[in-house]
Amino acid sequence: MKGLVAGILAVWNDCAPEGLAHFERWYNREHLQERVAVPGFRRGRRYEAVAGGDRKFFACYEVDDAAVLDSAPYIARLDDPTPWTRQAMQSFRGTVRTVCDLVSDHGGLIGAYAVVLRADAAMAPTVAADGVLRDLAQQDGVARAQLWTVAERQTRPDTREMRSRGRDQLIAGACVVDCVRRADAERVCSALTEPPAALGISGARALGIYGLLCVCAPPSPA
Numbered sequence: 219m220k221g222l223v224a225g226i227l228a229v230w231n232d233c234a235p236e237g238l239a240h241f242e243r244w245y246n247r248e249h250l251q252e253r254v255a256v257p258g259f260r261r262g263r264r265y266e267a268v269a270g271g272d273r274k275f276f277a278c279y280e281v282d283d284a285a286v287l288d289s290a291p292y293i294a295r296l297d298d299p300t301p302w303t304r305q306a307m308q309s310f311r312g313t314v315r316t317v318c319d320l321v322s323d324h325g326g327l328i329g330a331y332a333v334v335l336r337a338d339a340a341m342a343p344t345v346a347a348d349g350v351l352r353d354l355a356q357q358d359g360v361a362r363a364q365l366w367t368v369a370e371r372q373t374r375p376d377t378r379e380m381r382s383r384g385r386d387q388l389i390a391g392a393c394v395v396d397c398v399r400r401a402d403a404e405r406v407c408s409a410l411t412e413p414p415a416a417l418g419i420s421g422a423r424a425l426g427i428y429g430l431l432c433v434c435a436p437p438s439p440a
Contacts, residue, residue: 237309258286271426339421359402
């Protein structure tokens with residue numbers, strides 16, 4: 219569990235077809251760069267569903283601590299969205315957004331594909347869950363395995379940006395397994411169809427394979 223990242227912001231959404239071109243331009247040319255410029259952000263990643271899942275797009279941000287996602291600098295960005303952001307928010311559909319604590323992290327790579335098992339109803343990992351993640355990360359073709367659980371502290375919902383797209387769905391947690399190749403992801407996805415009991419997942423859930431679109435990190439100091 220070396221290199222543990224304390225906080226995760228996880229977002230899933232669909233996009234209205236008429237807004238897709240702007241959504242792509244906004245994400246790639248402004249939004250990721252703007253977010254990782256907030257103090258405490260380490261990296262942002264964008265994905266697109268290639269198999270399964272219930273939302274087309276998935277994004278996640280690694281932060282120093284979950285409190286970063288309710289900090290004054292971050293709230294200031296949400297309260298003063300750019301013109302591009304205000305336009306993009308009109309195209310968001312079915313948004314699922316949750317601040318999470320990273321409770322297990324094995325493997326240090328980012329894979330080309332991510333198998334994402336999202337627990338929508340309930341997730342109560344047992345002490346054996348870390349071993350499940352460790353074993354997954356040791357499989358051939360697996361780059362990294364993480365377990366996220368919903369953080370006690372969420373971003374306040376009354377900011378201008380969040381109000382503009384309506385109420386977001388919260389999740390209980392997620393298991394995210396980065397894989398090197400599509401075949402590796404398909405194997406892992408098949409194994410997670412019935413989640414290991416140690417993950418403590420019950421009720422509604424979504425499982426899919428997402429292809430990595432891009433990664434953004436803060437610029438290195440000059």
